[in-house]
Amino acid sequence: MTDLYADKIEIALRTYINDHQGSLTREQAISTILENWFASHGYLPQQQEGLRPEELDASNDD
Structure with a gap:
């Protein structure tokens, strides 16, 4: 994987985690x-x- 591609994936992953209020681990x-x-x-x-x-x-026990 190229560094540029890895950087894009890392940014997207961090954004995804932040969008979930940081409640998920990596x-x-x-x-x-x-x-x-x-x-x-x-x-x-x-x-x-x-x-x-x-x-x-x-x-909600039905």
């Missing part, structure tokens, strides 16, 4: 990006939308 961000790309290109099944574990509480 490894988590890369994993999320790859998972989303693979799913959107048919390499992984699409995930169903739902509540994140931290959003679950007794009020």
Whole structure:
């Protein structure tokens, strides 16, 4: 990978992490990006939308 290409990827990765309020580690961000790309290109099944574990509480126990 060229330095120019690596710089562009690094900037995009940092921006992605910042857009998620810095709640992702570098490894988590890369994993999320790859998972989303693979799913959107048919390499992984699409995930169903739902509540994140931290959003679950007794009020949504149905």
